Amino acid sequence: MNRITKYRQLSDNEYEIWFENDRIAKKAQPGQFIILRVDELGERIPLTIVDTDKDNGTVCLIYQVIGKSTKKLSTLTVGDHILDVLGPLGTPTEIKQYGTVLLVGGGVGIAALFPIVKGLKEAGNKVITVLGARTADLIILKEQCEAYSDELIVMTDDGSLGEKGLVTDAMERIFKRETVDTAWAIGPSVMMKFCTLTAEKYGVPIYVSLNPIMIDGTGMCGGCRVSIGDTTKFACVDGPEFLGTDVHWDEFIQRMKQYRDEEACSLETYQKEQVIDNG
Amino acid sequence: MARRSREKTAIAEQAPEVRVTNFNEVCLGYTLDEGKLEAARCLQCRNAPCIEACPVMIDIPGFILQIREGNLEEAAKILKKYTNLPAICGRVCPQEKQCEMVCKLGKAKNFEPVAIGKLERLVGDWALDNDYSEDLVLPDEKKGKVAVVGSGPSGLTVAGDLAKAGYDVTIFEALHSAGGVLSYGIPEFRLPKKIVKQEIGTIEKLGVKIETNVVVGKTIDMEEIMSEFDACYLAVGAGTPNFMGISGTSLNGVYSSSEYLTRINLMHGYEFPRFDTPIKDSKHVVVIGGGNVAMDSARSAKRIGAEKVSIIYRRSLEELPARIEEYHHSVEEGIEYYWQTNPVEYLDDGTGAVGGVKVVKMALGEPDESGRRRPSPIPGSEFIIEADAVIEAIGQGANKVLLTTFPELKLNKWGYVDADPETGKTSVPGVFAGGDIVTGAATVILAMGAGKVAANEIMKYVEEKKVASGKSK
Numbered sequence: 013m014n015r016i017t018k019y020r021q022l023s024d025n026e027y028e029i030w031f032e033n034d035r036i037a038k039k040a041q042p043g044q045f046i047i048l049r050v051d052e053l054g055e056r057i058p059l060t061i062v063d064t065d066k067d068n069g070t071v072c073l074i075y076q077v078i079g080k081s082t083k084k085l086s087t088l089t090v091g092d093h094i095l096d097v098l099g100p101l102g103t104p105t106e107i108k109q110y111g112t113v114l115l116v117g118g119g120v121g122i123a124a125l126f127p128i129v130k131g132l133k134e135a136g137n138k139v140i141t142v143l144g145a146r147t148a149d150l151i152i153l154k155e156q157c158e159a160y161s162d163e164l165i166v167m168t169d170d171g172s173l174g175e176k177g178l179v180t181d182a183m184e185r186i187f188k189r190e191t192v193d194t195a196w197a198i199g200p201s202v203m204m205k206f207c208t209l210t211a212e213k214y215g216v217p218i219y220v221s222l223n224p225i226m227i228d229g230t231g232m233c234g235g236c237r238v239s240i241g242d243t244t245k246f247a248c249v250d251g252p253e254f255l256g257t258d259v260h261w262d263e264f265i266q267r268m269k270q271y272r273d274e275e276a277c278s279l280e281t282y283q284k285e286q287v288i289d290n291g
Numbered sequence: 292m293a294r295r296s297r298e299k300t301a302i303a304e305q306a307p308e309v310r311v312t313n314f315n316e317v318c319l320g321y322t323l324d325e326g327k328l329e330a331a332r333c334l335q336c337r338n339a340p341c342i343e344a345c346p347v348m349i350d351i352p353g354f355i356l357q358i359r360e361g362n363l364e365e366a367a368k369i370l371k372k373y374t375n376l377p378a379i380c381g382r383v384c385p386q387e388k389q390c391e392m393v394c395k396l397g398k399a400k401n402f403e404p405v406a407i408g409k410l411e412r413l414v415g416d417w418a419l420d421n422d423y424s425e426d427l428v429l430p431d432e433k434k435g436k437v438a439v440v441g442s443g444p445s446g447l448t449v450a451g452d453l454a455k456a457g458y459d460v461t462i463f464e465a466l467h468s469a470g471g472v473l474s475y476g477i478p479e480f481r482l483p484k485k486i487v488k489q490e491i492g493t494i495e496k497l498g499v500k501i502e503t504n505v506v507v508g509k510t511i512d513m514e515e516i517m518s519e520f521d522a523c524y525l526a527v528g529a530g531t532p533n534f535m536g537i538s539g540t541s542l543n544g545v546y547s548s549s550e551y552l553t554r555i556n557l558m559h560g561y562e563f564p565r566f567d568t569p570i571k572d573s574k575h576v577v578v579i580g581g582g583n584v585a586m587d588s589a590r591s592a593k594r595i596g597a598e599k600v601s602i603i604y605r606r607s608l609e610e611l612p613a614r615i616e617e618y619h620h621s622v623e624e625g626i627e628y629y630w631q632t633n634p635v636e637y638l639d640d641g642t643g644a645v646g647g648v649k650v651v652k653m654a655l656g657e658p659d660e661s662g663r664r665r666p667s668p669i670p671g672s673e674f675i676i677e678a679d680a681v682i683e684a685i686g687q688g689a690n691k692v693l694l695t696t697f698p699e700l701k702l703n704k705w706g707y708v709d710a711d712p713e714t715g716k717t718s719v720p721g722v723f724a725g726g727d728i729v730t731g732a733a734t735v736i737l738a739m740g741a742g743k744v745a746a747n748e749i750m751k752y753v754e755e756k757k758v759a760s761g762k763s764k
Contacts, residue, residue: 035510049467055558055567056467080567096467098504227558227568230465230506231692232475232530233550239541244534249692263541266643270543274569281564 034069042127043105047229049096060124074123111193118199133160148173187214208256300329330359340393346740375451381412433459435753443471445726446526448742454497475557508696529727539637543644548684573680580684715745
């Protein structure tokens with residue numbers, strides 16, 4: 013189980029892997045995630061399920077190397093096994109006929125957005141997709157998203173692909189141009205916050221997918237708790253999708269930084285070990 | 292017969308100043324000679340009340356007699372008839388509220404009861420060290436297939452008993468390690484994980500299959516389980532943490548005890564960065580609550596280097612629900628107590644992290660339905676305790692992932708599974724339940740007791756079902 017069958021580097025530090033897991037491949041729905049642990053000393057990290065191949069019983073993940081665990085994960089290749097994979101977790105996206113939907117993805121968040129794009133298109137919606145990143149190399153899954161979108165707009169900070177500007181610029185333009193029934197935004201928290209503010213201005217309901225710190229991913233510890241309106245929710249079981257306008261963004265962003273020092277220490281120790289081990 | 296000592300035979304422990312620097316077990320256990328000495332204190336009562344007070348009704352005088360004779364193998368044989376996890380129960384059962392509470396020796400003036408738990412542990416450890424197992428002949432043809440959801444003490448007990456009786460048993464566990472609270476909740480210094488792994492190993496040797504990384508309700512659902520198995524036992528525990536919900540709960544550094552202990556025990560946070568899961572280095576830790584989980588959290592915080600650790604409890608020492616042994620250990624280790632004190636608000640240190648706890652003193656009124664005096668805040672008695680980490684250990688609720696995906700299952704008004712305490716039967720035929728998911732958070736041994744009861748009922752159910760389907764053919 014969990015044997016890696018495909019491995020592809022997408023950009024400087026983004027990778028796509030497919031691994032065998034019949035049960036997850038069979039059950040996964042858009043918006044759900046898995047928790048994995050690379051090895052015996054490893055931590056449990058959440059990653060969104062990007063795609064599945066039910067016939068082969070395989071599951072696709074796309075991740076960005078940002079710290080020790082993702083670094084370790086990137087050393088695994090075809091034929092290797094991921095020690096533990098738990099899923100599918102979380103409440104799936106409500107896929108139905110909304111009318112016209114706007115989907116906004118930023119950076120590696122595009123990976124989490126893609127299954128929702130696909131699901132909503134297959135459910136008969138008019139799908140407008142906006143993809144944004146710092147630079148052209150970081151726009152992932154462009155062709156795949158295009159295949160399931162009626163319109164695809166690409167925005168880059170440096171103008172190296174599509175238009176130069178922010179995803180919110182594209183959102184404004186679309187909202188001014190036509191009626192959008194529901195929107196989704198998945199990407200860095202600051203981006204999701206500003207997408208929410210933009211959608212709110214035009215009175216369009218917008219869903220975001222939160223990525224707080226998680227440990228078990230099954231509702232057992234509350235590490236991933238978020239304030240949603242007046243209530244406390246556990247993103248792992250109640251989410252990860254919530255209405256953006258209900259999220260207390262500043263609190264959420266603050267809680268994400270909780271282990272910044274420890275994360276840096278962990279990566280640094282690992283890199284030193286690698287140098288010692290591999291010369 | 293030699294005169295009986297009034298006190299329990301002394302047991303070796305790590306010195307407090309040493310043990311606060313490590314996660315090794317505090318209590319080192321009896322040697323055989325010490326065990327024989329302690330076993331000789333047992334009166335060998337005819338109608339031994341200790342048996343009745345044990346939720347799995349171990350023949351206590353019987354196994355103790357064997358220890359007295361120095362025959363640990365015979366003692367182990369007796370224990371194994373009643374319990375699948377003696378090395379664990381000997382360590383974590385609240386004996387002072389069960390077997391030892393009713394011990395006749397302990398009822399005599401100035402006498403302490405027999406150290407039943409410590410003797411059970413001696414035998415349990417001997418069985419593990421000597422790889423002792425019963426001479427069981429397991430049938431080739433299985434009597435039926437049973438699924439067990441959750442690998443905590445209740446699930447392990449059901450699985451062990453059914454396997455011994457010739458059933459094909461599969462346990463589904465959501466986490467990556469089996470054991471439930473034994474693995475993620477109770478710390479190493481009270482219950483070494485090596486012991487947990489060994490005890491689980493003895494259950495696997497009976498042919499029980501354990502599938503980790505399976506959340507029933509997500510990875511597989513109840514429908515699939517019911518089509519593949521003859522019966523199912525739900526033992527998913529009460530693992531959803533409660534938060535008081537006071538202002539500041541979302542500040543960084545505020546944990547549920549479940550998160551804190553999971554990071555430390557299951558993920559080895561105390562060995563960071565060798566293990567990848569971090570836990571904050573905190574100087575002043577405040578733990579809220581008075582149960583074993585509060586003790587475990589506070590003592591863990593001390594061990595990862597906190598200078599000052601305080602427990603705040605809204606009632607007094609008299610009402611403390613924690614094991615008295617653990618309370619004493621905590622005091623020896625320098626844990627400080629604020630009695631009759633309750634938090635009102637967590638204060639921001641200016642960076643989004645907790646900097647202190649505003650608390651209020653509590654007055655104790657008349658006893659409530661639990662028989663404990665009801666606390667109420669004393670107006671104007673607020674003060675602030677400095678803290679850079681707060682751990683709420685105020686109890687847990689039902690695990691909802693499975694329950695929400697299984698609407699046919701009837702729940703009681705507290706959200707726990709409505710199961711007959713005499714049989715473990717639920718509203719769905721073939722589905723049994725026990726342990727914390729039925730009773731709410733209780734003890735390891737009660738969960739095991741529920742498992743023993745349910746195992747027998749499951750056997751009856753499967754046999755009757757086979758007979759009925761045989762007739763209908």
